Amino acid sequence: MSITVASVPASHVYIRHLGHPRHEHPSVEDVQRERRPEAAVLRLPDPPAARSDTPTGAPWWPPAMLDPAWIAAHEFDLMHIHFGFDAQTPTQLHEVFDALDARGRPLIYTAHDLWNPHHEDPTLHDSQLEVLFSRARAVITLSEQAAAEIRERWGVEAHVIPHPHVVDLDLISDYAETPRRRAEEFRLGIHLKSLRANMVGVEVLQAALAALREIPGSVLQVDLHRDVFEAAGLRHDAELVRWLQDQDPDLVDLRVHDFYTDAELFDYLSGLHTSLLPYRFGTHSGWMEAAHDLGTTVIAPDVGCYRSQGADFLYRWQDSGLDAASLRRAVHAAAAQAGSQQAGSAVPAVTSVEKPWLTPTAAARVGWRREQRERIAAAHAEVYARALSGS
Incomplete structure (x- = not known):
């Protein structure tokens, strides 16, 4: 059985490298042929952005999925947010997550930034994180140090899953x-x-x-x-x-x-x-x-x-x-x-x-990143399965 993820965003290189390396662009047929849980994760493509002048390197911004109307109209099993909520007020984020709750769709949040590097004043980002941490069924972050800070500041236990490779x-x-x-x-x-x-x-x-x-x-x-x-x-x-x-x-x-x-x-x-x-x-x-x-x-x-x-x-x-x-x-x-x-x-x-x-050697460096990515894919599949089971 596959898990369909509304990933915010989906085309960012980090998200593209969360799947098993043998399944860069899995189809339903691929999933049905595989028995491993990590092979059963399907991520929806980014919908067209609401504006035509999207930033260089981020054609998905602002993400159309962060909209109660989009959530009500599309089929998926859970939503996983990484980036793209910068323009959302805490009230707007609550409205998005209320729409997820109305459909029984869990929220997963990966905390990449605990202080947004684009914001001198962290106040807005802190208020957004307060909402995300309070509403997410599961939280992921990239380092033990970040997990410790999340535990201390927000009282949330985050899964630590490292950043995958960036270069193919x-x-x-x-x-x-x-x-x-x-x-x-x-x-x-x-x-x-x-x-x-x-x-x-x-x-x-x-x-x-x-x-x-x-x-x-x-x-x-x-x-x-x-x-x-x-x-x-x-x-x-x-x-x-x-x-x-x-x-x-x-x-x-x-x-x-x-x-x-x-x-x-x-x-x-x-x-x-x-x-x-x-x-x-x-x-x-x-x-x-x-x-x-x-x-x-x-x-x-x-x-x-x-x-x-x-x-x-x-x-x-x-x-x-x-x-x-x-x-x-x-x-x-x-x-x-x-x-x-x-x-x-x-x-x-x-x-x-x-x-x-x-x-x-080239083989050793590629082998390190490939093995790491396989573990990353399996860890995400486990987090998703637990979120859907309510455990």
Whole structure:
């Protein structure tokens, strides 16, 4: 028997990789041929969004499923919310969940963000989480640290199911066999995108560059979008642009462009030894998972749950601002580890048990992600079955 899930959204890469890897796009016939519970999960496709100017990379926003009328008119067994409720007030969310209750359809919620990275003020997001945690039949999150915070703040026990791979399995193999990074340098990347609310520019760049000046053969690659760099851009940051233009181009490789396609993003991450996340707050990171798919290590802040998710190196934020000394230590440790991956280095390499994303062969890295995804699929199927049985 299959379980039909109204997934909000369905086309996001995280959700697409929750199913068993042998069932990327399962049909009813596929399900009937399989006996395993994880093969019996069918996710409805995203309905057309209500607006034509949907954001780049999110054609499903705003999600049409978060509407009592849609819920009343469509057949499914349960609803699983991940993203897309940002524009809903707590009252509107209650109305959506009342419509689910009227049809006897359980709500599952995966808590990706405990502090929305787009919101400086967490008040609205906190009020939305209060509704989601109080109404969900089951809650999932991505790390033990997030589960502990959910338990402490909301009194809810969350299932911990890790983030699956972001890069498709066949592409992970291709990139592992032909990595883009150069062995003769240490390339640290900081991608500022469009400077969303939780990102810091000059302060983090200055500290990272100071650390790299002490490491021979190092390069700081800085990427940002045109809307930040160009004077007419909606998010133009004149101070940041001036700082970047004053740097030595032999040390700072500045690249200005629009939103990356998936292929461009994967090429970018594969060309780095380490990616540094310039965040003041946040919770989890799909960016980190994509980097690990490609064998790229990650320096993350000690805020949120990045450590518990699997960040390779940490730096600190304090009440007074960035702890530059901790960022320096993290950059030096990342460079040393990158050197340890080179033959003949005196620095011992980490083991694949500690960091499976640094396994030396394509088959090993793909095998790690495939096995993890199989466990993720089985865990979701179990959560769904329990929710439907009322246990």
